[in-house]
Amino acid sequence: MNYDIIVIGAGITGLSSAYHLKKRNPDAKILVVDKAGTYSQGNTAKSAAAFRDFFSLRENQIMAQASIAFYKNLQDKQGIDIGMKFCGYLFLFDHEKDEKFVSKYPNSRIITEDLSSIFNVNIDSETRKIMNIDSIKTAILDSNAGIIEPDLLSKYFFDQITSMGVDVRFNTHVKRLGLEPDVSLDYPGEPFNWQKSSIKYIETDREKIYGDFFILCTDVWTTALLDPVGIDSHLRPKKRMIFQVTSPGIREIINKNIFNDSGVFPFTIFPTGVYARPYPSAGAFWTSLADDINRDFSFTEHPEPEPEFYSYNIKPIFDAYFPAFQNSKITSSWAGYYSYNTIDFMPYIFNALNMVIVSGTTGGGIMKGDSIGRIVAARYKNEAYTTLYNGEKIENTYDGYYRTTKIEDMIL
Secondary structure, eight states: OEEEEEEEOOSHHHHHHHHHHHHHOTTOOEEEEOSSSSSSOSTTTTSOOEEOOOOSSHHHHHHHHHHHHHHHHHHHTSOOOOOOBOOOEEEEESSOOOHHHHTTSTTEEEOOSOOTTTSOOOOOHHHHHHHOOOOOOEEEEESSOEEOOHHHHHHHHHHHHHHTTOEEEOSOOEEEEEEEESSOOOOTTOSOTTSOEEEEEEEESSOEEEEEEEEEOOGGGHHHHHGGGTOOOOOEEEEEEEEEEEOHHHHHHTTSOSSSSSSSOOEEEOGGGOEEEEEGGGTEEEEEOOOOTTOOOOOOSSOOOOHHHIIIIIHHHHHHHOGGGTTOEEEEEEEEEEEEOTTTSSOEEEEETTEEEEEOOTTOTTTTHHHHHHHHHHHHTTOSEEEOTTSOEEESSTTTTSOOSOOOOOOO
16 A cells, blocks of 8 residues: 555654644545654653753744643543642742743743742852852742643553554654655666655565655654664763652642642752652652763663763762651663754754654653654645644744754753
């Protein structure tokens, strides 16, 4: 069978893309393939599973806000449980932030309440000198933010596409993109540079599957597919590790309403970028740190967490700022990758040949997933703009080859 559209990758961005493509092209024959045994088993399953609209670049804000609104409608209006809890993101800064700074973030406010009953807000001089940290000077809460369950969100998209007639093949490893001339001369070495060429098929570990158009939602595996055909993926892989940590103090506070009424402690970001993501069902926090310096761009198929990284890079920050972590222990851990767009840390979605490539989501695939799927569907039709769920329109030039010169500041 020849498919009209083949989507490679069944994570959030792949499922969302297939969903919006099928909605806008109901008669199209669409196939989704993934090397795993079911959906969302790559970096979607290894993420911090959270959402926010606290971004410095307006384009990132728009994509996140529209996706959050779509997810909220699913849960609140349609009654589809996706584990969405608006516990907020609490940013703790060791330097002053004013109202002018906060005004750039529409759902945020400076916390004026006393934090000293929860955090160590004053750091002694010796600790400041040794660890290069300081006392907490400003706390900002993003209320349009919280936690979500990627498996439930993925199930929604998967159930939708299969009910709409999209074919899905799991345990299907795409090894190569089949680049061929549109008009073959049957001459060795084709395609030549002067021939018009396109992707004709994907070569898998089982068979060749032919299609007219291809969507690559392959995260950090994108480079391996694009390099042989000479297309830059515009991404670098960065290993990220999450450690589930619990303690008596954590279990005591995890379900408290702190600056929200969700019954869940806020997702909290500390100076140096260490964060604690609440996992209330286990009475624990998921903790991590985006360590850019001294973390190379190497890639392995099955990354392993490094307990010493937690001990020497993450735990000292909690020891300094968060008394609830006293006598804490790691109960679980895992590792995955960010597909970093190192240009400006925004999703890089672009057309090349008869493909749309979703690249460089930089840890934002879930929180911007619905918007990314809509952008893919609009790019498939070569539209100049994408209309997002909340009615916002976004130019389809910004996320391709024509980039903004501004850089996203709020990357975790």
